[in-house]
Amino acid sequence: VQLQASGGGLVQAGDSLRLSCAASVRTFSIYGVGWFRQAPGKEREFVARITYSDGTYYADSLKGRFTISRDNTKNTVYLQMNSLKPEDTAVYYCAADRSRYYGGSLSYLEGYAYWGQGTQVTVSS
Numbered sequence: 001v002q003l004q005a006s007g008g009g010l011v012q013a014g015d016s017l018r019l020s021c022a023a024s025v026r027t028f029s030i031y032g033v034g035w036f037r038q039a040p041g042k043e044r045e046f047v048a049r050i051t052y053s054d055g056t057y058y059a060d061s062l063k064g065r066f067t068i069s070r071d072n073t074k075n076t077v078y079l080q081m082n083s084l085k086p087e088d089t090a091v092y093y094c095a096a097d098r099s100r101y102y103g104g105s106l107s108y109l110e111g112y113a114y115w116g117q118g119t120q121v122t123v124s125s
Helices: none
Strands: 003-006 009-012 017-023 033-038 045-050 056-058 066-071 076-081 090-097 112-115 119-124
Touching (some): 017 033, 017 119, 033 076
Parallel strands (some): 009 119
Antiparallel strands (some): 003 017, 017 076, 045 056, 066 076
């Protein structure tokens, strides 16, 4: 499974962005997908997850501002980010599950086997 993250950019505080994670396989629908982010000097952290059955999970601090969704006809997962803040500045990565057909929560890096290259999001104040 190869993943391509895109949609990052430079925005102002309060703006919105939608990130995309496109997969190379037609069986993408059987994988859960997570978004993580890594700010300079910090560890990579969990942002959101959508399971193969469309269950969703979010980091507590991001609930209400970020929304994860998927379009299996396009083999793509999206991360809609609203009301962006300077502290959202980071490289955002998407990742697909190590196990297929897993419908639960998964917020740790080791649970994901396939990673995209990351897309930079910069929020200015």
